[in-house]
Amino acid sequence: MVRLAGPGAFALAAKLAPGFDASRAREARLLSLHDEAGELIDRAVVTAFVAPHSYSGEDTVELSTHGGTLVPARTVAALLAAGARLALPGEFSRRAVLNGRLDVLQAEAVNDLIDATAPAQARQALRQLDGATSRRVAELRDCVIAASALLAYAIDFPEEDDGPIDPSRIRDTVAELQIQLTSLIQSYNPGERVRRGALVVLSGAPNVGKSSLFNALLGRTRAIVSELPGTTRDAVQAEIAFDGWPITLVDTAGIRGGAESVEEMGIGMTLEYVDRADLVVWCSDTAEKQLLSEHSFPQVGGCLRVATKSDIAPGTPDADVAVSVVTGEGLAALRGLVVARLFETGYTDPSAPMLTRSRHRVAAAAAARDLIAATAELERGEPVLAAQALARASDSLGDIIGRVDQEDVLAQVFSAFCVGK
Numbered sequence: 001m002v003r004l005a006g007p008g009a010f011a012l013a014a015k016l017a018p019g020f021d022a023s024r025a026r027e028a029r030l031l032s033l034h035d036e037a038g039e040l041i042d043r044a045v046v047t048a049f050v051a052p053h054s055y056s057g058e059d060t061v062e063l064s065t066h067g068g069t070l071v072p073a074r075t076v077a078a079l080l081a082a083g084a085r086l087a088l089p090g091e092f093s094r095r096a097v098l099n100g101r102l103d104v105l106q107a108e109a110v111n112d113l114i115d116a117t118a119p120a121q122a123r124q125a126l127r128q129l130d131g132a133t134s135r136r137v138a139e140l141r142d143c144v145i146a147a148s149a150l151l152a153y154a155i156d157f158p159e160e161d162d163g164p165i166d167p168s169r170i171r172d173t174v175a176e177l178q179i180q181l182t183s184l185i186q187s188y189n190p191g192e193r194v195r196r197g198a199l200v201v202l203s204g205a206p207n208v209g210k211s212s213l214f215n216a217l218l219g220r221t222r223a224i225v226s227e228l229p230g231t232t233r234d235a236v237q238a239e240i241a242f243d244g245w246p247i248t249l250v251d252t253a254g255i256r257g258g259a260e261s262v263e264e265m266g267i268g269m270t271l272e273y274v275d276r277a278d279l280v281v282w283c284s285d286t287a288e289k290q291l292l293s294e295h296s297f298p299q300v301g302g303c304l305r306v307a308t309k310s311d312i313a314p315g316t317p318d319a320d321v322a323v324s325v326v327t328g329e330g331l332a333a334l335r336g337l338v339v340a341r342l343f344e345t346g347y348t349d350p351s352a353p354m355l356t357r358s359r360h361r362v363a364a365a366a367a368a369r370d371l372i373a374a375t376a377e378l379e380r381g382e383p384v385l386a387a388q389a390l391a392r393a394s395d396s397l398g399d400i401i402g403r404v405d406q407e408d409v410l411a412q413v414f415s416a417f418c419v420g421k
């Protein structure tokens with residue numbers, strides 16, 4: 001589908017498709033597309049959207065061709081020859097923001113929805129697109145503005161008939177805001193984890209069955225399995241969903257002493273992954289258990305202990321779960337445990353608005369700091385300074401939703417988009 005938008009969209013469409021008629025808005029019509037030499041490119045379904053009733057809020061034409069490589073390329077070339085230009089990455093969404101069709105949080109949600117590989121990511125993106133987070137942030141900003149209005153009144157009319165506004169009333173309002181803002185900031189860790197997917201690293205000694213488990217969890221062969229210890233030297237990474245939750249699963253080189261240099265580099269990489277992991281799945285089989293006696297599992301926090309090869313190894317009492325890739329035992333239980341460890345907390349209310357990017361967290365944290373500053377100024381009897389701190393807090397919250405006059409915010413958001421979105 002080729003999307004054409006802007007003030008000249010209808011005139012350009014008429015050049016390519018002579019029967020084009022913008023007055024038949026939102027009507028899908030089968031029309032012939034010709035290039036500038038008059039040669040037929042394709043018969044395409046052409047739909048006109050009249051401003052402001054389009055994605056970007058501008059006059060828009062969508063040309064649904066038969067697809068493939070040549071036809072869309074010739075369609076775009078003919079449009080360029082007729083005077084159009086290629087869109088910049090994210091330009092349609094950016095214009096939608098500038099025309100008030102979407103706010104910046106919603107535009108980010110469009111990108112998240114496109115990038116989603118797991119259902120939980122799509123759900124979260126759709127909730128954000130629906131405006132749940134925008135509404136929450138706007139509510140908080142409105143409360144900050146209301147508190148500053150109270151304060152402005154107290155500053156401008158200190159000797160009103162009813163007496164000055166009780167400073168404790170303003171302090172209570174700010175304190176309540178702080179509580180609500182803190183709870184929104186706490187949604188960042190789970191929200192961001194869903195958006196980017198959780199990093200789960202399979203680790204353990206060589207030959208315990210990590211690569212076999214990796215393949216079994218993936219349902220296809222990605223990593224090399226061998227009876228020779230030290231086969232896996234590179235980290236192998238795959239995106240999958242466990243029960244609908246997004247996981248980046250990594251198979252790593254087994255950790256052992258005395259490895260030669262290439263394997264040693266692989267072990268170094270393993271340790272880096274273990275460091276960055278949201279969850280380490282530590283694999284151990286009986287042979288290793290005999291070797292390390294009671295210390296078959298490292299005492300790392302956030303580590304899930306998996307006893308492998310349960311079809312041939314006796315059970316290990318200190319394991320969280322026993323698995324076998326031969327019989328399939330324990331694989332579903334392992335998936336469930338991983339999901340429980342990574343996603344259970346922070347999801348008590350799945351409809352709650354979430355912060356999902358560091359851009360949001362940084363701005364929300366700045367607002368929280370300014371609320372603290374405002375309280376301190378109120379306590380010091382400096383209402384003017386307190387009012388300035390509240391104004392900064394309201395600006396920071398405004399940045400999350402995106403004020404359209406903030407070129408730097410827009411540039412940061414739309415640089416991550418691809419062309420045509």
Ligand SMILES: Nc1nc2c(ncn2[C@@H]2O[C@H](COP(=O)(O)OP(=O)(O)O)[C@@H](O)[C@H]2O)c(=O)[nH]1
Pocket residue numbers: 205206207208209210211212213224225226227228229230231232254308309310311312323324325326
């Ligand atoms: N019987 C049995 N053998 C397994 C199982 N998982 C792995 N193996 C074998 O253990 C050896 C090492 O497996 P591999 O996945 O390469 O281990 P890694 O070095 O930890 O990645 C291979 O010969 C596998 O066939 C299992 O669940 N049951």
Ligand SMILES: [Mg+2]
Pocket residue numbers: 207210211212223224225231232252253254
């Ligand atoms: Mg391996």
